[in-house]
Amino acid sequence: MNYKNFPMVPRVIFGRGSFNQINDVLAPKRKSINAPFIFLIDDVFRGNPWLTSRIELAYDDKIIFIPTKEEPKTEQIDTLVEEIILQAKERPSGIIGIGGGTVLDIAKAVAIMITNSGEAKDYQGWDLVKNPAIYHVGIPTISGTGAEVSRTTVLTGPEKKLGINSDFTPFDQVILDSELTKDVPKEQWFYTGMDCYIHCIESLTGTFLNEFSKSYGEKAFELCKQIFLDDTLSKRDSQEKLMMASWHGGMSIAYSQVGVAHALSYGLAFLLGIKHGIGNCIVFDHLEDFYPEGVALFKKMKAKHDIELPQGICANLSDNDFNTMIKVALGLEPLWENALGKNWQNIATPERLRSLYEKM
Template sequence: MYTKKINQFNLGPDLLFGVGAISHVPEIINREGFKRVMIVCDEGIEKAQILDQVLEVIRESNVQCTCNVFSNVEANPTTDTIEAGMHVLRSFQPDLLIGLGGGSPIDVAKALGMLATNGGLITDYEGIDRFSNEPIPLLAIPTTAGTGSEVTVFTVITDPVTEYKLTVGGSKLAPKWAIIDPSLTITLPSKLTAATGLDALVHAIESYTSTMSHALTETLALDAIRIISSNLRQAVFNGENISARSKMLYGSLIAGIAFNNTRLGNVHAMSHPLSAMYNVPHGVANSVLLPHIMEFNLPAAPEKFLDIAKAMGEHIDPNQSIMANAYKAIEAVKQLSNDIHIPKDFSEYKIRESDIVPMAEDAMKSGNIAVNPRKTTIGDIISLYKKSIGSTSFETVSIED
């Protein structure tokens, strides 16, 4: 368990977790003396009246602050969205940002806060620690159990011109506070509950198998796998099951803390080009890719996949080989995906054969490839894309590794 390797561990923001935690928003505003609060969300949050809940909590507390709302955030937010948000931010001049919603609004809030104090365009900051000034303080309030963005130091934004998803990261980018209230996830539709929940499972599995993992991250990731796999079905098929909703948020949270310290793997490297070029929802992209990449990675880390199988409740037969038992992790993921009606492939998105190589080239630019448990070539990525596409038939693509 203990090695000579030096491991860094980022614990993330101050956390408030539990039903009713949303009531503590005014406490943070008062304690820190904030006067101008900009809330970043999407139209779904408005329609579900979650935005109204937050605004009402602030109004009823008699907090002496002014609030403004930027709600034009879409799934897979783009550089255009960031520019529109910056126009609102410059006019309003907030001293606190609140990212309210799934990963997209929280990621946009991170980007806006960083650009407000560092200037330039979001495309100027691709990579890690490319900015120096502290962003505007951010309070993250997740309404999905999936992305873990409330505790991570990354924001992912799509450039529609280049059809490329860029990642900006840095220790200063993490939210200062996160309020995690399971009651805010009750109205999340079952389809989104399924996709975001499996996204959280991907985070846990990729963190656990990452070459950067260590004892602390592995403990969190394995616990997240256990919690998510044993509660996702219940959350999907009975959204009002507050116990399942709470456990899913907790599983997503600790998976986020884990991968914040380890990065991820091939699933995320490959999902970003699919989202950038075909607008495949991030959770769906990850969910469809996961079993294919687990099968690819298993020979490089069979002991870890055996642990995953155990965490997902699979029976481990002492009379079978480690490989046979480890493969049960893949079967468990396939069964879970099938049970909650995740698509088996990307056939509905009509992926063009001509885009496979460009997507693979973009995937290879991701830092997640470097920490994947099995060494990966561009030829491997092309093959994995083809396996996940679906009914489209492809000619053989020849490319040097």
């Protein structure tokens, strides 16, 4: 058997207020006065000096605010890379992503594409990246996606929604400061937190399960139950626990895989542009046949936090639309094999996927 030799994030700072160490972390990594640091920051922080004033820009360093209303696209990566390369006198010293899963995935993809020729869509898949990325740092401002720890960067391309999965994708440095998550709106907090919860359910019930992924998945699952069902937790404790649940949830799929919910939500995102967290929730709500206990607990959490999911999003779709979503979803073979085993194609038929999408 050929065991995966996968990389982990080599350096992590954890602690409330640790974002204040950003300048000390970056200083020794500067290659020259002509090699800037590029900060990709979630647009929600535009005009918010509470965060940006703590970043000491020097020489040609630059902040680029990233809109996050839509999922990241391959063409967006290509545009950013071109802009950075044209404006910098030398190859940048590093890319720093500050935001949610969208911004973190964009930062990872940009860091890869600065050193690899062609377009981002050419690298959607598994282990297609040839050259190491430039130095890149991830600083999450919302918890749940696991993007801060994963070896993938999920992108919507012209033909598919699929990550750049490679050994060069993970960040070189991560800063986990739960204070940065303090202003996340309730719905967003729930949807992104449920992304972590669904990671746990899919890895813990999958056929790829092993003791490595199980140990991380079980810890993340326990944390999610505390965060979303325990009334005695303080807001601060909840923020810190969700930050660690996200980390462990991301690690739980590093040596296994996600499953049915993620595969189907990729279809929704590709066709309808539905964001990852809420897309997972919409799908997972209908997956009792695959994850009976996990869905029952999800519905309990949803009721407790008074979350109303969108209904009827597939009501007016054409046969063509359904076929597009089904094609995208079924293209994610490792996810289906993890969820259903080697004979997954006998269970996840186009007809069955169509009937699931029709319920949403």
